[in-house]
Amino acid sequence: xxxxxxxxxxxxxxxxxxxxxxxxxxxxxxxxxxxxxxxxxxxxxxxxxxxxxxxxxxxxxxxxxxxxxxxxxxxxxxxxxxxxxxxxxxxxxxxxxxxxxxxxxxxxxxxxxxxxxxxxxxxxxxxxxxxxxxxxxxxxxxxxxxxxxxxxxxxxxxxxxxxxxxxxxxxxxxxxxxxxxxxxxxxxxxxxxxxxxxxxxxxxxxxxxxxxxxxxxxxxxxxxxxxxxxxxxxxxxxxxxx
Numbered sequence: 206x207x208x209x210x211x212x213x214x215x216x217x218x219x220x221x222x223x224x225x226x227x228x229x230x231x232x233x234x235x236x237x238x239x240x241x242x243x244x245x246x247x248x249x250x251x252x253x254x255x256x257x258x259x260x261x262x263x264x265x266x267x268x269x270x271x272x273x274x275x276x277x278x279x280x281x282x283x284x285x286x287x288x289x290x291x292x293x294x295x296x297x298x299x300x301x302x303x304x305x306x307x308x309x310x311x312x313x314x315x316x317x318x319x320x321x322x323x324x325x326x327x328x329x330x331x332x333x334x335x336x337x338x339x340x341x342x343x344x345x346x347x348x349x350x351x352x353x354x355x356x357x358x359x360x361x362x363x364x365x366x367x368x369x370x371x372x373x374x375x376x377x378x379x380x381x382x383x384x385x386x387x388x389x390x391x392x393x394x395x396x397x398x399x400x401x402x403x404x405x406x407x408x409x410x411x412x413x414x415x416x417x418x419x420x421x422x423x424x425x426x427x428x429x430x431x432x433x434x435x436x437x438x439x440x441x442x443x444x445x446x447x
Contacts, residue, residue: 250281258305258314267325269305269314274323274330288312288327306341306348311363313348315341320350320361333361334368340390342383344403349388351378358390358401371405379419380430391418391430398430 250266259268266279267288274288291314304315307325314321315338323330339353343363349371351358357373358381376394383389389400389411398412398421411428412418420431 250277250279251275251285257303257316260305260307260312262307262325267305267307267312269303274312274314276325286327288325289323289330291321291323291330292332304338304341306343308343308348313341313343313350315339315350320348322348322366331366333366335359340378340381342381342388344383347403349381349383349403351375351381351390353377353379356394358388360403360405369405371403372401372408375408380421382421382423384423389421389423389428391415391421393417393419398428 251268254270256268256270259266261267261279264279265276267274267276269275269291271291273290275285276288277283277285303317306313306315310325312323312325317337319335320333320338320341321330322333333348333350335350335352337353338350340351340358342349346363347360348363349358349360355373356375356377358371358375358378359368360371361368371388376392378390378392381388381390383403386403387400388403389398391398396413396415396418397410398415398418399408399410401408412430415430416433418430418432422429
């Protein structure tokens with residue numbers, strides 16, 4: 206799974222799709238003011254780093270490379286702030302599959318060498334546990350993460366960072382979302398879309414026989430996922446959450 210990636214510029218265009226920030230849209234519209242010229246909607250936020258993950262909240266872009274956590278106004282009208290040094294070995298393998306997840310106060314980074322957490326306002330970075338983290342979700346009091354090579358999902362208390370195993374015996378979990386007291390996830394190896402209580406318990410398979418499912422999303426009544434990674438049967442699927 207890990208491989209080297211080099212992203213020379215973070216563009217606010219991607220942030221618009223990801224978060225619908227009004228500030229970003231206004232900046233993009235203002236930047237697209239060259240009649241007869243090429244579309245210039247991509248508004249660079251940062252350049253020259255091996256960025257591995259990005260997320261937005263409250264008009265701010267949060268992102269990471271192998272060395273540091275950063276923040277910057279999502280509209281591109283402010284300076285980059287280095288929030289914290291991650292402390293990873295910058296000589297190790299780069300990963301395009303890092304995951305950055307936010308809650309109200311913290312940033313969680315899932316990477317090939319584990320789960321990291323730091324305050325959104327800046328501060329110390331803590332390495333929680335694990336390797337090859339391929340999914341992150343949060344509840345009010347816990348961060349839930351998966352280790353793809355272990356076929357297991359773990360729960361870490363947000364205060365103590367004490368880690369307990371939530372469920373084992375799974376396959377390649379690529380994405381998961383917590384909603385209320387339930388965790389929804391897709392398992393490419395088992396070809397399933399499933400759920401499990403966030404407090405632990407039995408796994409319920411909501412859809413089976415899928416084509417390497419990934420990319421999970423929820424609304425109040427339905428669950429959606431993407432089928433067919435590296436196959437001839439690519440499709441977006443959906444069904445009631447049940």
